[in-house]
Amino acid sequence: MLEKSNLFLKNINNLNNQGKKGSQAPVDDILDSTLRPKDWENYVGQDKVKQNLKVIIEAAQQRKESPEHLLLYGNPGLGKTTLAYLISQEIGADIRITSGPALERSGDLAAILTNLTEGSVLFVDEIHRLSRVVEECLYPAMEEFKLNLILGKGPMARIMELKVPRFTLIGATTKLASMSSPLRSRFGATFGLNFYTLEDIQKILTRSSRLLNVEIEDPALSIIAKTARFTPRVANHLLRRVRDFAQVRGQGIITKDSAQNSLQSVEIDESGLTNNDQRILEALIHKFAGGPVGLKTLASATAEEEDTILDIYEPYLMRLGLIALTPRGRVATKLAFEHLGLKPPSRLL
Ligand SMILES: Nc1ncnc2c1ncn2[C@@H]1O[C@H](COP(=O)(O)OP(=O)(O)OP(=O)(O)O)[C@@H](O)[C@H]1O
Ligand SMILES: [Mg+2]
Structure with a gap:
């Protein structure tokens, strides 16, 4: 059985492949086009x-x-x-x-x-x-x-x-x-196109929650924004999942608690890392002593496709400063060790 976070990323990939493989659920399809800005003013950033x-x-x-x-x-x-x-x-x-x-x-x-x-x-x-x-x-x-x-x-x-x-x-x-x-x-x-700032992601979420007709409290907005991988599609996707949780388990309003609980349920941490991101970091640190390691080797060690590592995981891990690219491959940074609760090696101190 797929882990929940795998499912989440699978969803992200489905959304990313929208219209390309015909694999996306029709409901998400409709919602995605509802949320797509129709004028320059609403195209944030x-x-x-x-x-x-x-x-x-x-x-x-x-x-x-x-x-x-x-x-x-x-x-x-x-x-x-x-x-x-x-x-x-x-x-x-x-x-x-x-x-x-x-x-x-x-x-x-x-x-x-x-x-x-x-x-x-x-x-x-x-x-x-x-x-x-x-x-x-x-x-x-x-x-x-x-x-x-x-x-x-x-x-x-x-x-x-x-x-x-x-x-x-x-x-x-x-x-x-x-x-x-x-x-x-x-x-x-x-x-x-660059990754979006947190402020821009918040603007996108505010507009989307209005269009989806769901009330969202400010602290919840900032929690979702922080986990959105600086990417509008991910932000909208998370908002829809959090909205589902608020509707089924809560009062219909997205509060700080309901946002936190639903993100935990889909196994996304407070920086937006999924289990898969964590696995990449852990492999880099535990199997390759923090690197440097080549893409092929990392892909086979984590049973991930090279393209998925390149397109989905690495840009975000790099953006968060958890890994860095060197001419000899990717390396885990001091921050990555700290993020996993490990003591960074002396060469990084
Ligand atoms: N600048 C923006 N402002 C507001 N919403 C945005 C913005 N950019 C993207 N979005 C939202 O994110 C969704 C995904 O955007 P879009 O499909 O244009 O991405 P893409 O770059 O074409 O992705 P892919 O590479 O997977 O094809 C859109 O449906 C829209 O709701
Ligand atoms: Mg596209």
């Missing part, structure tokens, strides 16, 4: 990114052109898809959504591109997972709004050039480094 995007959009509108292709990168749940919707709304354009793995063959891409309306937005999620063939087919479409399709095979093969409507491509990725540099360089602008 990321001020620099918002400012720069607005300038790009306004300048293009003044020139009566479509904005350049835009690339958004950042950890899961930080707001890339939401931003893509807001951009298309600001441009006043239709948005067509697909993802890297969904575009298996160049014909899939051709079908989408030729059906776009002039000036619309094509959003490609997980763009780092495009196949080489599709990627190469995308280059002329991005640069000159044309497709070179190869018809037939062998000596009889010929290239057919097809015009496609002008469009703005918005690519989103959690793994900028996995994208080829020719693809990266074809975007007019690239924006990285």
